[in-house]
Amino acid sequence: MAAVPEESRQGWMSLTVVLFGFTFFSSTMMAGGQLGKALGYGAGLAKAVLVGNLLLAVYAAALSYVAFRSGLSTVLMSRHCFGARGSALADLVLGLTQVGWYAWGTDTVATVLIQTFHWPSELYVPMVLLAGLGFSITATIGYKGLEVLSATTVPLMAGLIFWSGYIALAHPSTPGGGGGEMTLSQAVTIVVGTFVSGATQSTNWTRYSRTATSSVVVTFLAFFLGNGLMVGYGALAGSVYQNSDVVAVLILQGLFAPALFMLLANIWTTQDNTIYNFSLAGCHFFRTERRRLVTFLGAVLGTLLALFGFSGYLVPFLLALGTSIPPVGGVILADFFYCRRGAYPSLAS
Template sequence: MAMSNAGNDYPLSEVPPEARKGLASLAMVLLGFTFFTATMFAGGKLGVAFGFADLLLVIALGNLLLGLYAAALGHIACRSGLNSVLMGRFAFGERGSKLCDLILGFTQIGWYAWGTATAAVVLGKYFGLEQGAVLALMAVFGLGFCATAYIGYRGLEILSWIAVPAMALLLILSMSVTTAKAGGLAGLLAIQPSSSLDLSTAITLVFGTFVSGATQATNWTRFARSTRVAVLASLIGFFIGNGLMVLIGAYGAIVYQQPDVVEVLMLQGFATAALAMLLLNIWSTQDNTIYNFAVAGCNLVRTDRRKTVTLAGALIGTALAVLGMYDLLVPYLVLLGTVIPPIGGVIVADFWLRHRGRYPLLAEARLPHYNWPGLAAYGLGTIAAFGSPWVAPLVGIGVAALAYGVFNGLTRGRTTAPASL
């Protein structure tokens, strides 16, 4: 049973010391996750709305906030050995945590459908394929992308060590060509924005694009060898990695009026490299995405058969892609980015306020069916995020955390007693 659990990456228990990873391994996996084509479109909207100097400030600030949020959850994940859905059992209760499973799991399966369809459609357009062939490619990609996630953390790491350096070199080359076309740094600074965005909306765009991924990055930071590793890897993945994706999208929009890096690379004469990068880019995010789904699914149905759930999720995502539902899902998934961050706010508050920075062992914890302070705080945080004119994800996190502190203080209840991990 221990060997089986290890092969399935401990979906329902703490990660033991012998399975912990170092900074290079963890940072590479997180970079593979955050190197995501869709993030570049957020950068494209920023690129036409700000001067270059202001643009750099917005990107740095938004991604620093995102990195700090991921690092706060990563710190807890390392100390406890648990991921977000397992932490959700403490924050929301044994049954109440299923809310996290449904929200996080559905979000990831939708993105998996979108990524699978996108890879097939782009290749179909490039090679002039018929619709039937494009649908067949969706089926191939849908099952192929999950192969590394099926293996587990080790599979994600191997792909990331291949994909991340290759993509980074190509993107650096592309940015140098783009900078030369713009007339160097002086040319970039001289370009005037063609539209406008206020600072709050811009930060919301940067922070909100990948905040759902940051909430689930605990699936990997729980493997960190130390809290220092977890925090640094989170900052590398989300501050640097996600920031680079936003910057590249902005570069394309400023100079080529095109935030899609694949289109930019084709305009620069790197067509073959562009297609290879597209597949590596999507694959290195897709396997992380379906891994996230599997972890949430294991907690939802209380099974440690992560590989089976991974395959089932890939089949569902592939079916959604083939049926064309990805066209309808993307706006809805962006909407879900508002309801996911309050989950992280409640988890952080619960860990530090109620558990004093140390969970008991999950197998020994006496958990209620529902932790009402956590559920009420989540609801209040979500309502505040939806109604906020400011940075909605940040408002959701902050209100949920503060509300939990108040509700927990009023109930003064402890459903679990601290124990050493």
């Protein structure tokens, strides 16, 4: 609930592994798979991926610069531009979007494991409970827990994605045209929506940056290359195999064990970041320092949403995020650069 002090600032490598771990997310690949099926693997898809991720990266990098300068997270920045009471609405919007993503990831893990191993459907509820509460463990530790997990899994996931992409390109069914049921503007909105809530809250990590350069450059690369790789790979898989489920695609390619690793590692490195984001928004909303308790309560809420079938609304959720979240970050940027002239007063004042 305060600015990050100088002695707690982190180097660029630490920030890189955390942010790339955050942007390596299965839902982004699955959204890309739906784009590939709709647009085909051609110029239209390339334009949507390029434009969408460029907008996302510039937006996230600008917010990260503000985070470096101020040492504040997004929810604390919102108190400057929306006021003590008005910022509560931003807390709700940002916090609930993260719980929505947490619900999706929790349901995905349970569903895919049950389908892959042909387990009885009665195991769905206990699997959701186990995943929903288990994913929150590293988030309760804080930044260091997120860094250790991401540093271990991100290089392995990147290698697996390139390996699978190579197999897809060599597949007899070459990438072709899509169904054409999606406009370019809708596709760009979905690309932005895949991670605009995460981009808005990337400040939760970039506030730890030691330099402005590392904050801006690492954030831009994580969202342009990291998120772009997820969307592009998902689109390739969706176009070749006509299947937006990347885990199913890996299994079709004969990569059964890597598919399970991808499922667990990919989702875990984002789930812990997601519920960490919720904990910061929740702590600010309730004006409490009990972050671990708020983290646990957020995990419980996300788990309940998963049990009630939230994941069936992924595309409408993405479209809603792509249009409702950017104004929050836009107001923060305008307030900082235009109204505050690049420097916030202390929150106490």
